[in-house]
Amino acid sequence: MSTLDNTSLKLPKENPGAEDFLPLLGTDYVELYVGNAKQAAHYYISAWGFQPLAYAGLETGLKDRVSYVLQQDKIRLVLTSPLKSGGPINKHIDAHGDGVKVIALWVDDATHSYNETTARGAKAYMKPNRVKDENGEVVFSGIHTYGETVHVFVERTNYQGVFLPGYVKWDPRYKAPSVGLKYIDHMVGNVGWNEMDKWCKFYEEVMGFAQLISFDDKDISTEYTALMSKVMSNGNGRIKFPINEPAEGRKKSQIEEYIEFYNGAGVQHIALATDNIIETVTALRNRGVEFLTVPPSYYEDVLDRVGEIDENLAPLKELSILIDRDEEGYLLQIFTKPILDRPTMFIEIIQRKGAKSFGKGNFKALFEAIEREQESRGTL
Structure with missing residues (x-):
């Protein structure tokens, strides 16, 4: 039997701008x-x-x-x-x-x-x-x-x-223990040049979503590459779809790389929520899942930026888990390397400690990590 309740729910509205006519x-x-x-x-x-x-x-x-x-x-x-x-x-x-x-x-x-x-x-x-x-x-x-x-x-x-x-x-003999993943937090779509607004309008007009937040190339850029993103959400907040498009940069962005190898628009990553990111990521690493890493210098001033957190910084640094804060709280997040042969789809692990945002303060460190991987692939 599914863990989803098969009953109609009257869910509170988290995104007041959404019409939520489906629901x-x-x-x-x-x-x-x-x-x-x-x-x-x-x-x-x-x-x-x-x-x-x-x-x-x-x-x-x-x-x-x-x-x-x-x-x-x-x-x-x-x-x-x-x-x-x-x-x-x-x-x-x-x-x-x-x-x-x-x-x-x-x-x-x-x-x-x-x-x-x-x-x-x-x-x-x-x-x-x-x-x-x-x-x-x-x-x-x-x-x-x-x-x-x-x-x-x-x-x-x-x-x-x-x-x-x-x-x-389906009940095979072999099963492995859970790593503590709970639900899909959000799913990100990559679309082509100048298509972000078209698809955000689609989710607004066709499905009753509303925009939660937007990021332009000033928010999501490095010395070499840039992209733009808008986050669309339904009314109860259970479905969140960030939509990314490329932006002009000196070199090929991760969105352009994705579109080249995926041969068009598609799902870039699935963000999976956990209640204990340290335990989850430790288990995943022990089973061979590879994650992007950030330089140790990221952690030198991270607490000055995000303030006090419940976790010890040492294991977060050891695992390369990123930290960010908004008005509601903070979040912890990390991204795998591509999990397929083509440099297309990857997985994000996220733990929210009140935060409703998507890690804007981590974008530069994250994208520099992605660029290092692109450079190793010869696609930057």
Whole structure:
């Protein structure tokens, strides 16, 4: 049974500017198209502490694809690979490499969500579709967003199965302990030159989001590269989508590198929340996950900038965890190196101690760390 409650929630409004006419109750799952779902699942179990949940493939009647579903607290990943040559999944992987195809959003009414968004200009991806099995029924619908990324609306109020109709419980012998990841804090999309405002307008007008914060090239720049970003959020604050675009710089920015290797717009990173970032990152490093590092000098004056924190500075310095503060509190964050062969998608680990922001004070140190990696790849 899912850890998401299958009941309608009256959630408090955190983003007063959002119309929130859908409304959205949370992220249901994130589906990645990958070249080898079985091996990718082993990686996310072994390195990231996800637990096996469900499976669909030849044994369940699928002929063209196989999917493994993994879960850690409220985070669900679906890893999908094609079983035959040709077809849309193959084309997606050929164009983009492994990457996020579906950001599925949990809703009370998938038909209403489809009607509201398509009436406001969204391009239809999936008309409302009711799917049943012995455990109940789920209603799906979907719309296109930036690049080839899609949002699927999932209405699961009347479903009691392990994941979705067509999936069976997946319970292999091997499981690795959780690393303490709790939920998806935000998901970042990279779009092309001068496309940020277009897609922010899409989320505002089509989905009822409002802008939380914006960063221009003065905020997010180094000696060599720059980008711009705006953070869009729904009304209850459970869904946050920062949208990045390149900005003029002396050398090629990380956004340009992403778009070159991903072959267009797509999901750049998924930020996963934890209640103890030191324990989580220590466990991940011990399992082979590689993180960006910052020079020791970052920590010489960081407490002068952010003030008093609950944690000891020494383990944060040892792990290269970044610290920032806003009016509400502070946050701790760290970013992996790309987790795929192409320098595209990565993961952020974040622990919020009251802060609602996204680490603006860390941008320079972070981007310099990314540039060092770009230089080693010869793509700066």
